[in-house]
Amino acid sequence: MPDTHESCPRRNVTTSPAQALTLLNSELTLQWAQAFAGRVIETAKGHPGREVETAFRLAYSRPPDKAEKRMAEEFLESHRAILRQRAAASEELALPPKLPEKYDPARAATLVDFCHMLMNANEFVFIN
Amino acid sequence: MTPHILSVRSRREFLQRAGCGFGALAFSYLLGLDGFSSRAANIKLDPLNPLAPRPPHFPARAKSVIWLFMEGGPSHLDLFDPKPMLDKLAGQPMPESFGQPLTAMGTASNALMPSKRTFKQHGQSGIWVSDWLPRIAEHADDLCVIRSCWADGLNHVGSVCQMNTGDVLAGRPALGSWTTYGLGTANQNLPTFVIMADGAEPVGGPKNWSAGFLPATFEGALFRTDGTPIHYLDPPKTIGQAQQRSKLDLLAKLNKHFAMDKPDDTQLAARLNSYELAYRMQAAAPEAVDLKGESEATRKLYGLDEKETEKCGTICLLARRLVERRVPLVQCYSGSNSGWDAHEDLEKNHSKLCKASDQPLGALLADLKARGLLDSTLVVWAGEFGRTPFNEKGKGRDHNPWGFTIWMAGGGVKAGTVVGETDEIGLRAIRNRAHVHDIHATILHLMGMDHEKLTYLHNGRDERPTINSGELIKEVLA
Numbered sequence: 001m002p003d004t005h006e007s008c009p010r011r012n013v014t015t016s017p018a019q020a021l022t023l024l025n026s027e028l029t030l031q032w033a034q035a036f037a038g039r040v041i042e043t044a045k046g047h048p049g050r051e052v053e054t055a056f057r058l059a060y061s062r063p064p065d066k067a068e069k070r071m072a073e074e075f076l077e078s079h080r081a082i083l084r085q086r087a088a089a090s091e092e093l094a095l096p097p098k099l100p101e102k103y104d105p106a107r108a109a110t111l112v113d114f115c116h117m118l119m120n121a122n123e124f125v126f127i128n
Numbered sequence: 129m130t131p132h133i134l135s136v137r138s139r140r141e142f143l144q145r146a147g148c149g150f151g152a153l154a155f156s157y158l159l160g161l162d163g164f165s166s167r168a169a170n171i172k173l174d175p176l177n178p179l180a181p182r183p184p185h186f187p188a189r190a191k192s193v194i195w196l197f198m199e200g201g202p203s204h205l206d207l208f209d210p211k212p213m214l215d216k217l218a219g220q221p222m223p224e225s226f227g228q229p230l231t232a233m234g235t236a237s238n239a240l241m242p243s244k245r246t247f248k249q250h251g252q253s254g255i256w257v258s259d260w261l262p263r264i265a266e267h268a269d270d271l272c273v274i275r276s277c278w279a280d281g282l283n284h285v286g287s288v289c290q291m292n293t294g295d296v297l298a299g300r301p302a303l304g305s306w307t308t309y310g311l312g313t314a315n316q317n318l319p320t321f322v323i324m325a326d327g328a329e330p331v332g333g334p335k336n337w338s339a340g341f342l343p344a345t346f347e348g349a350l351f352r353t354d355g356t357p358i359h360y361l362d363p364p365k366t367i368g369q370a371q372q373r374s375k376l377d378l379l380a381k382l383n384k385h386f387a388m389d390k391p392d393d394t395q396l397a398a399r400l401n402s403y404e405l406a407y408r409m410q411a412a413a414p415e416a417v418d419l420k421g422e423s424e425a426t427r428k429l430y431g432l433d434e435k436e437t438e439k440c441g442t443i444c445l446l447a448r449r450l451v452e453r454r455v456p457l458v459q460c461y462s463g464s465n466s467g468w469d470a471h472e473d474l475e476k477n478h479s480k481l482c483k484a485s486d487q488p489l490g491a492l493l494a495d496l497k498a499r500g501l502l503d504s505t506l507v508v509w510a511g512e513f514g515r516t517p518f519n520e521k522g523k524g525r526d527h528n529p530w531g532f533t534i535w536m537a538g539g540g541v542k543a544g545t546v547v548g549e550t551d552e553i554g555l556r557a558i559r560n561r562a563h564v565h566d567i568h569a570t571i572l573h574l575m576g577m578d579h580e581k582l583t584y585l586h587n588g589r590d591e592r593p594t595i596n597s598g599e600l601i602k603e604v605l606a
Contacts, residue, residue: 020403020406021360021361021409025361027364030363068385071381075374078374079371079375079378082370082371082374086368092365094366094367113367113371116375117378117379117382118382121379121382122383122386122387122396122399122400123382123386126396
C-alpha cells in the first residue's frame with residue numbers, strides 16, 4: 001500500500017499486488033460483495049432480468065451497455081454452473097445476508113461474485 | 129501541474145528571459161560534460177511493468193542480499209571486538225578522557241564491565257570471534273568484519289529505522305525499496321523485497337520496509353512463516369479454484385472493455401498487471417516457501433530439528449530458497465522485537481540468542497557456498513547499534529551507537545578481513561569510521577549502483593538512499 005504518512009504531489013505508479021490481493025481475497029471485501037448482492041436482489045424485487053442493470057447502477061451510477069450486458073449474462077450462466085457443482089458437493093457458498101424465499105442459492109452466490117468483481121474493476125477503483 | 133507562464137510585456141523582457149534561458153541551457157550542457165547533472169532522472173520506470181529488470185550503473189558483484197538483522201543491538205564487545213583493556217579497568221568508571229556520552233539509560237558513570245567470553249582467532253585470517261558463535265567462527269575466512277560502525281539514534285525504533293531507511297525519522301524508503309526501484313527484478317512471480325522475523329514484528333513495524341515516497345510497488349512484503357506467507361494470497365474458503373479463475377476472467381473483460389476508449393491510461397493497464405502478478409504469486413509463493421522438498425540433512429544443518437534454533441533456522445532456509453529464486457533482497461530478523469537488547473543480564477540474553485542464531489547463520493553460509501550462491505549473494509549481519517563497555521544494572525550493557533560491529537560475506541566482499549577499529553574500551557569507532565549511510569552506499573555499490581546516482585524526484589528534490597552523505601567503504605571490496 002502507498003505510504004499515506006508521506007505527502008506526495010504525484011505518484012506515478014500506485015498499484016501493487018498487495019492492493020489487488022486485499023481487494024480480491026480478503027474476507028472484508030467479500031462481505032461487502034455479499035451485502036451488495038443482497039441489496040441488488042432486494043432492489044430488483046425478484047426480477048432476475050433487472051439484477052445486472054441494478055448492480056451496474058448501484059456501483060457505477062449508469063446502466064450497462066450492450067457488450068457489458070452480454071458479458072454479464074455469459075458470466076452468470078457459466079459461473080452458476082461452477083457454483084451448482086460446489087453446492088452439489090455440499091461446499092459452503094458465500095451468500096447475501098438475507099435471501100428471498102425460494103431464491104436459488106447458487107444463483108445468489110453467482111451474483112455475489114459478480115458484485116465482487118464490479119467492485120474490483122478499474123471503473124470502481126479509479127476516480128475519472 | 130499547471131504550467132507557470134507569465135506573458136511577456138516588452139521586447140526587452142523577451143530578450144532578457146530568452147537570454148537567461150539560453151544561458152541556462154548552455155550551463156546545463158557544461159555541467160553534463162562534467163558529470164554533474166547526469167544523475168537527474170536516471171531511472172525510467174515502465175509504467176506498465178515497474179518491476180522489469182533494469183541495468184545497474186556498473187556490473188553488480190551481488191545479485192541478491194540476505195540481511196541478517198540482529199534486532200535490539202548485539203554486543204560487539206562480547207562477539208567480534210575483544211577489548212583486553214576492559215579486563216584491566218574492570219569495576220572502575222570510564223577514564224575521564226572518554227567524556228560523558230549521553231546514553232539511553234543514563235549509565236555512562238557506571239563501572240566498566242569486561243567480557244566473560246573467551247575469544248579466539250579463527251581460520252587463516254585469524255579473525256577474532258567469541259565462543260558464543262562457534263558456527264559463524266568456522267566461516268571466519270569468508271567474513272569481512274567492520275568494527276568501526278556508528279549510527280545516529282539512541283533508541284530502538286529510530287535506530288532500526290535508520291539501519292533500514294537511512295534516517296532515524298520514519299518516512300523514507302527502505303534500502304530494499306531503493307534496490308528494486310533501481311534494478312527491478314529477475315523474478316516477476318515473487319515479491320522483490322521480503323522481510324521475515326523469528327518472533328514478533330520488528331519495532332516500528334512496516335515503516336522499516338516502507339517504500340516511502342517511492343512508488344508503492346517497491347514496498348517490502350512481510351512473510352509470515354506459518355501457513356500462507358502473504359496476506360490474502362488465497363481467497364476465502366467459500367471461493368474455489370475454478371470459481372476464482374472464472375471471476376478473474378470476468379474482471380479482465382470488464383477492465384478491457386472499460387479501457388477501450390482510454391488506450392493511453394497506463395494506470396489502468398498497470399492495475400490489470402498487478403492482478404495478474406497477484407494471481408501468479410498465488411502459485412509461485414507457496415512453492416517458494418514450502419520446505420517439504422528440503423532434505424533431512426539440510427533441515428538438520430539449519431537446526432530445524434531443535435526447538436532453540438528452529439525459528440531462526442526456518443527463516444534462514446527460506447532466505448536461501450528465495451535467493452535461489454532470484455528475489456533481490458531478503459531480510460531475516462533474529463531476536464525480532466528487540467530480542468538482543470541486553471540491558472539487565474547480558475549473559476542470559478546473549479547466550480539464548482547466540483544459541484538460537486549461530487547454527488542457522490553458519491548453516492546459511494555453508495549452504496550458500498555449497499550451492500555456488502555465495503559469490504552472487506551478499507550476506508550482511510548487523511544490529512541497529514552495539515552495546516556499552518560500562519555496565520547497566522550490574523550485568524547488562526546499554527545502547528551504543530558510537531561504535532559497533534557488523535560483518536558482510538559473499539558477493540564482492542573482501543573475505544577474511546577486518547576493517548576499522550574502536551577505541552581501547554570499544555566505546556567509539558576511531559579508524560575507518562563507517563556510518564549507516566556508508567554501509568548503505570557499500571551495499572548498493574556491491575549491487576551495481578552508485579548511491580549518488582540512484583535518485584528519485586520527490587517534492588522538488590532528487591532524493592537518494594543516503595540522503596546527503598555516505599561514502600563507499602573501499603576496504604570492504606574484494
